[in-house]
Structures are given as structure tokens and as C-alpha cells.
Amino acid sequence: MLRVQNVAIAYGAEPILENIDLEVKAGEFASLIGPSGSGKTSILRAVTSLLRPQSGMIELDVPRNEVGFLFQDDALLPWRTARQNVALGLRIRNVAMEEAEARAEQWLSSLGLAGFGDRYPRQLSGGQRKRVAIAQVLALRPRLLLMDEPFASLDAIVRTRITQELLGWVERERLTVLLVTHDLEEAISASDVVYVLSQGPRATIRSRHEVKIARPRNVLETRRHPFFGSLLRRLWDELSGESPPVDYAL
Template identity: 45%
Template sequence: MATPDQPALALQDVTCTFASRENRRDRYTAVRDTTLLIAPGEFVSVVGPTGCGKSTLLNISAGLLQSSSGTVSVFGEPLKGINRRAGYMFQADALMPWRSALDNVTAGLAFEGMPKDEARSRGEAWLKRVGLSGFGDRYPHQLSGGMRKRVAMAQTLILDPDIILMDEPFSALDIQTRQLMENELLELWAAKRKAVLFITHDLDEAISMSDRVVVLSAGPGTHPIGEFAIDLPRPRDVAEIRSHPRFVELHAQIWGVLREEVLKGYQQQLKPAVAN
């Protein structure tokens, strides 16, 4: 039985090792001895070099990937299989091209067996909440990138998950659309204060949105090397908050830890090219 003081999501001493398809004896450890706790209602961002294993942690949290060692628990209960208390918003569009925006938003409700009229009513309400009222009959190819992201966000949040997992969801958007989406997400999050694990490579984005930022080392064997409480006032506008003196201080502190790892990650990416 979960208690109020238990984390919404707890990864304890998690290690994840993959075997090569060509040679099973060749093994790669993406994540090593990582502990990450997220409290109910807490917005936590994870930053690190490209390819360091951020998405691996997210997939473990979602139950899409099983760790080689360590434990994962959700509100005090061991995670077995898919994390049914989490909603997952992917980096790439996960919309079904043959379904309208409304049908994409209500897909999860339909799979759960909700009556069609009730699902439609909820879907229309969520489209309105994300600024797409009147666009329910449009198909993904008829929507802009920002509009597709709004549909994906509604598709995730309509199920009212206790934990929201987000894998660089706005990285493909232009800066203006991205900031609009970030503010919309913060507004929706503030209404119900669900636990959020947000993966990003953008330090500005992480600081402007989060309660806490966790820094990962370069891979292989990535693990947390820094953790920073973000004590900026809420509510926040992600563009305006970046001129706040405390934002500038936090950015300098976190970048001081992250910079060397980014350089390490960059050098590791160059090695295969040099070898070829």
C-alpha cells in the first residue's frame, strides 16, 4: 500500500546493459548504478550529453525496458511490466495518420472501453484546452508541427496519468512555438500537479520548467553527477524567466557541471567517424 511520503517514481541502483546482436559477448552498459526519485507533483528534468542514456531511463520508468539490476517502484509498488500509472509523450510524432485529431486524442479512452459519446466529449474538451477547438476533424498531415504536438499532449494527458514521462517532446519545434508549448504544458501541469520526468538536451528549457534538474554523465555507464533545486518563482513564463538573475546563476552552476560531460560525449561521437 502506497503512503503519501513515498516517491511517485523511484529508480534505485538501476543498471541497464545491452548485448550486441552480432556478438552476444559484446556488451554495452548504457546506465550504471543510477538512483532517481521523483515526488508526487514534482517536475524533474534530466539533462546530459547526446546519447548518454537519458531515453533509456525513461523507457525503464515506462516499463518498456527492464533494467539489468536495481529496482523500479511506482508509488511504493514494484513495477512489473508496463507502467499503467504513467503517460508517455515521445520525441517523434506518435499520432496515427489514419485517425483525425479527435480520434487520436481519444484513442486511449477507446482502448479502455469508454463509451464513444463520453470519449468524444472528453476529447473535444481537451482539444479546447490545448488550443485546438474546431480542429478535431483534421488529420495529422493537415496540422502544423506545433499543432501535432498539442494533439499528442492532449492524447497523453486525457488519460489523467499520475506520472507524465516526456522524451524531448518539443525539440523539433521552432523557438517561438516551443516556448508556447512549454508554457501550455506548465499551465496544464499546474492545474493537477502530476509527477513529471522530462528528458531534454536544452538546459534553458530544463531550468525554466522544472522544480529540480538532474545532470547525467557522458556514457557509457551514465549516472547522475549533479542535482539542482530550481528555486525560481511560479507561475513562470519560460521566456521571461530567463532574464531573472537567479536563472542566470543556476544556468552557470549547472553548465559548470554539464560542460565537461558534453565535451566527453562529443569526443565519443567522433571516434567511430575517425575509425572509419
């Protein structure tokens, strides 16, 4: 579904990523973890053409309009209501206004936001805004979903609940997902494959781990699976070795 081959990314003269190779097969949930500032987000931006790689190749087996991107910030249009925000992508795809808004309303209902369609983003809580952003992306029925630490700003309970809802949806629809996160537990509990990025600059993929836990999964119960703990320790050790030591004397 998605192949990133030998990709290098630089900001101006400063190299960020080198020799990035990763593959996400159809129906697979892959996560990309790594130290802060290693360039995880840049890989997603390159896949969505928001950023042009310096070299290498990015192959997609789906048309661009079947790729959904869930950002770290909800980034909803503040002047549009929740319903209009969800309908936006459909309107861009020339779906008639009435139909787009009706479908948007269904999506809001299915994500627990029935009756919130007329509210503006500033009238919604962080969790509700995140659900609107999810509805906006899922309403387009993407086959490949790219997520950039989408729930980082939410508190633990809301985060777990939304992750579970989204995971359920992904499993039912057999979506292909590439998730960027710094949360190791989130990565393991949701993914089939976890890629680990080394510390930048010139970060590269240093390892790939398969998550051998059966689906469907429950985010909380998965954490009690014996494999979960052993993979968590391995990832922890890898990333601890990557992170620069903190000089407390400063």
C-alpha cells in the same frame, strides 16, 4: 511518486547506464539532462516498461495506467483523425466511443485546436500535431507525466508557447513530471529539480540541483531570474566537462 534505485541498463553486452538513482516526489517537476547518447531516454523507457533494466529497482506509487508518456516524436496514428487519436487512450480504458470523442474534442479545444478534430495528422502542422499528442496524454488524467524531449522538433516560438501551456497545466493540476531534455534553459525554467547525467558509456547521475524559483512560472520571465543564470552557468560547466572534445583536424 517515482524512485529509480541503483538501475543499470545495457543493450546486449554494451553497458549504457549504471547506478542510476533518482527520485521524483509527488507534485514535483524534475528534469534529466545530459550529453547526447548518455542514455536519458533509456531511463524513461525503463520506467514505462518499454525496456527491461539489467538490475536495480523502479518504484512507482501510481498505477501504470496513471502514467502518461509524451514522446519526442508525436507518433500519432496516421489513419486516425486528431479526435480519434486523442480518444484512443480513453477507448483503451473502455470509455464509450461517444463519450471518448466528446472528451477528446474538449481537450482539443482547450489546447487551441477547436475545429481540427476531423483532420488527419498529415493535415496538421508540427505544433498542432504536438498539441494533439499532449491532448492524447492529458485526456487520460495521468498523475505522473514522463516527457522525452517532447518539443525538440519545434521552432523556438511554438516551443516556448507550448511549453508555457503545458507548464500552466502541470502547475494547476499538480502533476508529477520527469522531463528528459538537452535544453538547459527549458530544464531550469520548468523544473523544481534538475538531474545531470554523466557522459556514457556507463553513465550515471553525477549531480542534482534544486531550482529555487517560485511558482507559478512564466517560461520567458523565469529566464530573467537571478538564480536562473547562476544555475545555467553551473550546468553548462558540468556538461562542458562531460562532452568529449571535437577534433576539427578530422
